[in-house]
Amino acid sequence: TCVPTTLPPPYTVSGTSAGSIRSNANHFSTTSEILIGSGPKTIRFLIHTSLLTTQSPYFRAALTGPFLETITQSLRFADVSVDTFELLVTWLYTGSLTSPFKDGKPAYYTLLHLYILADRFCFEGLRNYIVDMIADLADQTNSVLTPSDTRILYNEIGEGAKVRELVLDLFACKKTDRLLASHSD
16 A cells, blocks of 8 residues: 555644543633535534634634634534534534445545535634545545546645645555546546
8 A cells, every 4th residue: 555554643832632622621611613605594603612723823813812703613614514513513522523425435525515614613622633544545545536536636635735645655656547537637
């Protein structure tokens, strides 16, 4: 296999292991309101502030800095998908995710959309987790991203992203003859 099977656990910017943050009960005394979506489809999430601020410098600045959000402990993101944000919240609270599948095949696009959100909000641990998850999923299923997934990767994710390097490695390591024959685009 071309991708390492064991990598260190994700760490926060502060150097704290993500698991140690979740296990400290003192970190669960306050919550922040995160509004996702727009109009009648807006969903309200109440998330423990410490999980947001220890995992993300974006949320640390928004919820502890000199902003109105610091006072209200409320943020609104009308352009964020509820389904993708729910995955982010699942990772925040559990430190893990279930591999996404659609019609029996890996749904890499789900992980790519989550990576985009993790990148936007500076969740370094989640970005690392997704890269590991894509590598494991590709290895377990002997698959690579579809052309549609690759478009997401190159149109919406920055050039220096580790997930791009991983996908190039996957294409180089996997036999793509069958893939190329079965995907006309």
